[in-house]
Amino acid sequence: MAFSHKILTKLEHIVGKSNCLHQKEDILCYAYDTTPDLYYPEAVVFPQNSQQVASVLTLASQFGVSVTPRGAGSGMTGGSVPVKGGIVMAMTRLNRILAIDRDNLVAICEPGVVTGQFQKAVEAQGLFYPPDPSSADFSTLGGNAAECAGGPRAVKYGVTRDYILGLEVVLPTGEIIKTGVQTAKGVVGYDLTRLIVGSEGTLGVITRLILRLLPLPEMVQTMTVIYDKMETAAETVSEIIRQGIIPRSVEYMDNASIRCAEEYSKAGLPTDADAILIIEVDGTENEVSHAVERITSVCSKAGAREIKHAENREEAEILWKARKSVSPALFKYGPDKINEDIVVPRSRIPDMVRKIKALSRETGLTMVSFGHAGDGNIHVNIMLDKKDPVLLQKANQAVADVFDYTLELGGTISGEHGVGITKSAYMTKEISAESVALMRRIKAAFDPAKILNPGKMMV
Amino acid sequence: MAFSHKILTKLEHIVGKSNCLHQKEDILCYAYDTTPDLYYPEAVVFPQNSQQVASVLTLASQFGVSVTPRGAGSGMTGGSVPVKGGIVMAMTRLNRILAIDRDNLVAICEPGVVTGQFQKAVEAQGLFYPPDPSSADFSTLGGNAAECAGGPRAVKYGVTRDYILGLEVVLPTGEIIKTGVQTAKGVVGYDLTRLIVGSEGTLGVITRLILRLLPLPEMVQTMTVIYDKMETAAETVSEIIRQGIIPRSVEYMDNASIRCAEEYSKAGLPTDADAILIIEVDGTENEVSHAVERITSVCSKAGAREIKHAENREEAEILWKARKSVSPALFKYGPDKINEDIVVPRSRIPDMVRKIKALSRETGLTMVSFGHAGDGNIHVNIMLDKKDPVLLQKANQAVADVFDYTLELGGTISGEHGVGITKSAYMTKEISAESVALMRRIKAAFDPAKILNPGKMMV
Numbered sequence: 001m002a003f004s005h006k007i008l009t010k011l012e013h014i015v016g017k018s019n020c021l022h023q024k025e026d027i028l029c030y031a032y033d034t035t036p037d038l039y040y041p042e043a044v045v046f047p048q049n050s051q052q053v054a055s056v057l058t059l060a061s062q063f064g065v066s067v068t069p070r071g072a073g074s075g076m077t078g079g080s081v082p083v084k085g086g087i088v089m090a091m092t093r094l095n096r097i098l099a100i101d102r103d104n105l106v107a108i109c110e111p112g113v114v115t116g117q118f119q120k121a122v123e124a125q126g127l128f129y130p131p132d133p134s135s136a137d138f139s140t141l142g143g144n145a146a147e148c149a150g151g152p153r154a155v156k157y158g159v160t161r162d163y164i165l166g167l168e169v170v171l172p173t174g175e176i177i178k179t180g181v182q183t184a185k186g187v188v189g190y191d192l193t194r195l196i197v198g199s200e201g202t203l204g205v206i207t208r209l210i211l212r213l214l215p216l217p218e219m220v221q222t223m224t225v226i227y228d229k230m231e232t233a234a235e236t237v238s239e240i241i242r243q244g245i246i247p248r249s250v251e252y253m254d255n256a257s258i259r260c261a262e263e264y265s266k267a268g269l270p271t272d273a274d275a276i277l278i279i280e281v282d283g284t285e286n287e288v289s290h291a292v293e294r295i296t297s298v299c300s301k302a303g304a305r306e307i308k309h310a311e312n313r314e315e316a317e318i319l320w321k322a323r324k325s326v327s328p329a330l331f332k333y334g335p336d337k338i339n340e341d342i343v344v345p346r347s348r349i350p351d352m353v354r355k356i357k358a359l360s361r362e363t364g365l366t367m368v369s370f371g372h373a374g375d376g377n378i379h380v381n382i383m384l385d386k387k388d389p390v391l392l393q394k395a396n397q398a399v400a401d402v403f404d405y406t407l408e409l410g411g412t413i414s415g416e417h418g419v420g421i422t423k424s425a426y427m428t429k430e431i432s433a434e435s436v437a438l439m440r441r442i443k444a445a446f447d448p449a450k451i452l453n454p455g456k457m458m459v
Numbered sequence: 460m461a462f463s464h465k466i467l468t469k470l471e472h473i474v475g476k477s478n479c480l481h482q483k484e485d486i487l488c489y490a491y492d493t494t495p496d497l498y499y500p501e502a503v504v505f506p507q508n509s510q511q512v513a514s515v516l517t518l519a520s521q522f523g524v525s526v527t528p529r530g531a532g533s534g535m536t537g538g539s540v541p542v543k544g545g546i547v548m549a550m551t552r553l554n555r556i557l558a559i560d561r562d563n564l565v566a567i568c569e570p571g572v573v574t575g576q577f578q579k580a581v582e583a584q585g586l587f588y589p590p591d592p593s594s595a596d597f598s599t600l601g602g603n604a605a606e607c608a609g610g611p612r613a614v615k616y617g618v619t620r621d622y623i624l625g626l627e628v629v630l631p632t633g634e635i636i637k638t639g640v641q642t643a644k645g646v647v648g649y650d651l652t653r654l655i656v657g658s659e660g661t662l663g664v665i666t667r668l669i670l671r672l673l674p675l676p677e678m679v680q681t682m683t684v685i686y687d688k689m690e691t692a693a694e695t696v697s698e699i700i701r702q703g704i705i706p707r708s709v710e711y712m713d714n715a716s717i718r719c720a721e722e723y724s725k726a727g728l729p730t731d732a733d734a735i736l737i738i739e740v741d742g743t744e745n746e747v748s749h750a751v752e753r754i755t756s757v758c759s760k761a762g763a764r765e766i767k768h769a770e771n772r773e774e775a776e777i778l779w780k781a782r783k784s785v786s787p788a789l790f791k792y793g794p795d796k797i798n799e800d801i802v803v804p805r806s807r808i809p810d811m812v813r814k815i816k817a818l819s820r821e822t823g824l825t826m827v828s829f830g831h832a833g834d835g836n837i838h839v840n841i842m843l844d845k846k847d848p849v850l851l852q853k854a855n856q857a858v859a860d861v862f863d864y865t866l867e868l869g870g871t872i873s874g875e876h877g878v879g880i881t882k883s884a885y886m887t888k889e890i891s892a893e894s895v896a897l898m899r900r901i902k903a904a905f906d907p908a909k910i911l912n913p914g915k916m917m918v
Contacts, residue, residue, distance in 0.1 A: 101804070101806075102701060103697050103700070103701055103804075103805065103806035104700075104804040104805050104806055104835075105700065106804070126703065147646065148646045148650075150644050150646075154643060154644055155643065158621075159644060161650070161653075162617075162621065171893075171897065175893040175897075176893075177891060177893050177894045177897065178891070178894070179894070181802070181870075181871045182804065182869050183802040183803065183804055183805075183834070183835050183836075183869070183870055183871055183874070184613060184614065184802070184805075184833075184834035184835060184836070184874075185609050185613055185618060185802050185831075185834050185835075185836050185871070185874035185875055186802060186871040186873070186874060187606065187607045187609075187657050187871075187873050187874065187875055187876070187877050187878075188871055188872055188873050188877075188878055188882070188886060188889050188890060189878065189886065189889075189890050189894065189895070189898055189916065189917075190654060190657070190658055190662075190898045190901055190918075191607075191620070191653050191654055191656065191657050191658075192894065192897070192898075194620075194650050194653035194654070195649060195650055195653070195654045197650065198646050198649070198650050199649055199650075203649075214705070215700075215703035215704070215705065216703070238562050241562070241563075241564065241674075242561060242562055244585065244674035244675070245674075246673070246674065283746070284745070284746055284749055286743070286745035286746065286749065287742070287743055287745065287746050290743055290745065343640070343642040343643070343644050343645060344642065345560070345562070345563040345565070345641065345642055346562065346563050346642075346643075347560075347562035347563055372644075374643075375642070375643035375644050376563075376642050376643060376644075377642075377643070377644050410641050410642070411640075411642055412640045412642055412644070412645040412646075412647055413647055414645070414646050414647050415642070415643075415644035415645060415646065416644055416646060417646070418646050418647075419646075419647055419648065423647070427647060427648065430647050430648075431647060431648050432636060432637070434630075434634040434635075434636050435636045435637070435638070435648065435651065436648070438630065438634075438636065438651070438904065438905070439648055439649045439651075441904035441905075442649055442654075442901060442904050444904070445897065445900035445901050445903070445904045446897070446900075457648065458648075459649075
């Protein structure tokens with residue numbers, strides 16, 4: 001049904017006029033994420049509490065209007081973009097940290113809390129929230145949960161899913177439900193918590209999160225390992241794990257990524273290196289020095305050119321800032337980016353790195369790789385001008401080739417960015433028709449009127 | 460529809476005569492788990508592959524016959540008991556370890572593999588599968604996954620859910636699907652893996668598991684901490700965590716548990732102690748000695764009477780054997796056991812321990828508590844003769860009181876045993892009517908004919 005003045009008036013009544021936008025210049029800011037296309041909503045609402053979320057969803061169900069939940073809009077696959085118009089439900093004004101419980105290593109937050117601010121708040125109490133997507137400085141806990149955000153620390157600590165004990169969720173049909181527990185264990189009923197985590201805002205709107213925390217590690221050490229040959233870097237990753245060492249991060253950057261990050265950040269990265277690994281270990285002082293010693297030995301034996309240790313926290317932070325700048329900085333290589341986040345079994349990274357190199361050579365496309373090598377998660381970026389139809393066609397073919405090879409190696413086409421709209425066409429490469437049909441039946445069990453975040457993930 | 464000779468013939472045709480039982484004396488062994496009541500199936504099948512599982516389920520759907528999947532039948536809440544008769548699908552002959560991949564820390568197994576045997580197989584390769592339910596010596600990986608089994612190591616390492624990357628599952632409608640990934644990350648589509656884990660065999664039959672492994676810790680140290688007052692023991696648990704130490708296990712046993720385990724196992728437990736904690740730490744040698752030192756200091760300050768360190772692995776194993784014997788050994792206190800596995804936030808364990816003591820005093824019932832205090836998971840056992848209606852009524856009221864208080868403290872009524880049939884009547888104490896309705900819709904999305912493990916979990 002078309003969006004009407006009547007619906008707008010009702011929305012303003014529910015959330016208040018100051019929490020409802022509908023002028024074109026205002027809603028523009030809610031028409032995009034990091035994917036290139038704009039999709040305008042008809043209105044943007046900022047709910048102040050769960051009851052308002054429920055009222056908006058009930059109204060939308062009644063009138064058949066689409067609702068797209070949104071955190072900071074920093075997603076990589078269009079998850080928060082209102083492809084069918086309707087209402088954007090921006091959760092950014094529900095942004096309180098409600099409790100940090102040191103005794104039970106649990107926190108309770110609203111979904112609009114910025115992840116980086118939450119990390120700092122728990123650190124101030126000697127606690128640790130490990131999930132650390134590159135967007136942490138601006139993305140939100142609710143968005144991270146909806147997408148099951150990953151990041152560099154997953155190799156040791158897992159992903160967002162592993163730190164969510166329970167949720168408050170509003171169903172598309174308007175019911176407010178609590179899922180999960182606030183304890184370390186709990187098995188009563190189906191695991192709705194983890195079904196909703198990673199469902200990309202298609203099953204319900206998260207209005208509260210119960211998060212698991214850890215004690216803050218005593219010490220962190222960051223090292224840069226420099227290689228003259230990218231294959232050698234790729235091979236080292238497996239060798240470290242084979243030795244029984246689990247660093248908290250093993251990040252990979254190829255030469256193009258290094259040059260890009262260095263130009264942007266002036267962090268002193270070796271622009272002549274074919275590849276680097278940024279390896280970070282944490283634990284007690286003893287544990288850290290033991291691990292650093294063993295990693296140094298593995299990397300030297302494997303043929304690293306040089307191994308540098310960050311002298312202090314500031315140096316490590318400069319390095320991480322450089323690493324996190326790669327994705328936005330890549331635009332120096334072209335006006336458009338096709339950005340994938342495949343995962344392969346760790347031992348197959350060298351094969352994948354060789355494949356990407358070969359594809360780049362064959363097609364003449366600029367292909368840049370970096371990412372979380374410790375868990376096999378490689379961000380493959382193709383930089384191009386999409387206005388050139390020949391290049392675009394080649395790039396799309398290269399993406400399809402990368403996906404096919406990923407699956408051949410036993411991998412997955414998305415480690416942390418999700419499917420959204422950009423990977424929707426490729427989803428059946430990985431997921432069978434029977435599984436997609438089941439996912440659609442699950443979607444219908446939550447959202448019979450199909451109003452919540454339509455047009456995403458094939459559901 | 461009643462079970463007919465025709466169906467039996469078809470079953471024998473699918474799995475072969477030697478993999479199909481139907482004589483009363485044969486099927487008796489498949490009529491029970493650790494709960495007291497017997498429910499006879501009409502036939503027991505032992506599928507040899509996924510295709511046979513699919514054929515049996517398709518047949519059952521067609522004729523409206525119930526199918527109850529079963530591992531070792533060691534469950535605590537009736538999950539594998541065929542309350543509506545029909546077919547028991549015993550997965551015990553699908554019991555091969557198909558791969559242990561050291562480079563990628565992944566294993567692939569069939570569901571009938573005994574958990575303890577799998578633990579030993581990976582340990583032989585320097586690897587570690589942390590989930591360790593007390594039943595590990597006889598329960599299966601498939602059963603552990605269906606129930607999301609926990610155990611003593613969850614405080615540091617999490618539960619079965621955290622070690623399952625992907626599954627092969629046969630849906631009640633006969634489709635064979637693959638869920639999840641064999642990599643550290645993966646977010647394509649809904650998280651069917653974790654929806655099926657803990658669903659107690661009501662959504663699909665697990666025919667293959669992709670499991671996550673860790674490197675085997677260099678060293679393990681087990682300590683027994685002896686207390687004259689159970690409240691002091693309970694308070695110490697929180698204090699250890701508050702100091703930022705995460706042992707891999709913190710087990711609690713009250714005086715009745717200690718006496719029981721000692722009589723059964725002759726492990727040298729202090730039968731005069733009001734309570735003990737069995738604390739286990741692991742890691743590098745340095746890390747372990749550091750943790751032991753700090754825990755010793757915390758326990759001494761908190762008022763422990765004595766702290767004993769296991770001198771070697773054999774001593775530690777004797778201790779664990781004693782701890783794991785508590786549940787079966789309890790029958791010395793009465794012919795019947797009501798066995799619950801509540802979880803409360805760790806800091807509220809002292810409150811719960813006091814509540815149980817008070818309830819026991821008020822009712823005159825023998826109430827024994829032990830369990831995984833590190834994650835707040837307490838096994839409360841009421842020992843009685845159920846033929847005495849007055850006692851039984853008192854015991855049921857005490858269970859309801861324990862559950863109410865658990866929820867008041869922010870806990871859950873089951874940490875690892877599941878709902879099955881024994882907790883079904885209590886499920887709505889914790890889960891709202893809206894959530895149960897949603898779970899029923901999810902069940903219908905998987906199993907429209909309601910043939911798979913009916914009569915469990917309110918779905």
